[in-house]
Amino acid sequence: MEFFRIKKDIPFMRFALVFNIISIATFLIAVGALIGKGLNFGVEFTGGTVMEVSYSGPADLGKIRSQLESLEISDPIVQSFGNSQTVMIRLPNKADLAGATLSEEVMSSLRQADPSVELRRVDFVGSQVGSELAEKGALALLVVSIGIVIYLALRFEWKFGVAAILANLHDVVIILGFFAIFQWEFSLPVLAAVLAILGYSVNESVVVFDRIRENFKRMRKATVREVIDNAITRTMSRTIITHGSTQLMVLSILLFGGETLFYFALALTIGILFGIYSSIFVSSPLVLWLGISREDLIKPEVKKEEAVV
Numbered sequence: 453m454e455f456f457r458i459k460k461d462i463p464f465m466r467f468a469l470v471f472n473i474i475s476i477a478t479f480l481i482a483v484g485a486l487i488g489k490g491l492n493f494g495v496e497f498t499g500g501t502v503m504e505v506s507y508s509g510p511a512d513l514g515k516i517r518s519q520l521e522s523l524e525i526s527d528p529i530v531q532s533f534g535n536s537q538t539v540m541i542r543l544p545n546k547a548d549l550a551g552a553t554l555s556e557e558v559m560s561s562l563r564q565a566d567p568s569v570e571l572r573r574v575d576f577v578g579s580q581v582g583s584e585l586a587e588k589g590a591l592a593l594l595v596v597s598i599g600i601v602i603y604l605a606l607r608f609e610w611k612f613g614v615a616a617i618l619a620n621l622h623d624v625v626i627i628l629g630f631f632a633i634f635q636w637e638f639s640l641p642v643l644a645a646v647l648a649i650l651g652y653s654v655n656e657s658v659v660v661f662d663r664i665r666e667n668f669k670r671m672r673k674a675t676v677r678e679v680i681d682n683a684i685t686r687t688m689s690r691t692i693i694t695h696g697s698t699q700l701m702v703l704s705i706l707l708f709g710g711e712t713l714f715y716f717a718l719a720l721t722i723g724i725l726f727g728i729y730s731s732i733f734v735s736s737p738l739v740l741w742l743g744i745s746r747e748d749l750i751k752p753e754v755k756k757e758e759a760v761v
Contacts, residue, residue: 616654
């Protein structure tokens, strides 16, 4: 399906070097933020106490935060959970208090302000469990990345695999860089969003790579730059439709999903936007710099010599 057709190819590769410089600069800024500030890991990674409480009426989140701060609890996370009456409270570990004792103190303080509050559940996450989750999350990113390289190398050519994984890792580092710069909470849902973006971004690259391979077959006299420019231009309509539809759904989660899903949707939004950018201005130029040629994708036919009788 195409809502519009661009008749003249857009010379994307003419500006490939400029956008590569921009990409490297943003990448280095993100890496610098990750090294300098680091990620603001959630309770799932650092360890702590997670409580779900319910009120008879709409909960006053600001008041709850004030009560927790009066107990000398640093950086408590208070969020609506599902509806305005249910609240999710995430508390970091306190060196002088066990998780059970801390949850009892919190409930006692909350009941003094509102006797109707009820404790629905409480979970304790140890620091050891948190470190294991972080290690498994990093391992998941590594396995997915290796799988993408192998898939693209088998389907196309190794140069496409290298270009795609570098572009996808660019997207991942940019997402992590945003979370490091603004110190947004990095939780398990955000990690899930990062893994989703890896697959989502590679899908866009595969579409462009497929068109590049087709163009090498039908555009016999065209240069490599012209082949890539045509491939990107001819997939623009599909890109706008696909990413626009996905972003509308993610935007609805971002605006109406509540604080619980806010950072999940925010990570997806950043990933979608940079996924479009990287498929055009990162992976495609990298394929060009790696020296892709018609011979890499279209093997010359070997003519069999007729047997002499």
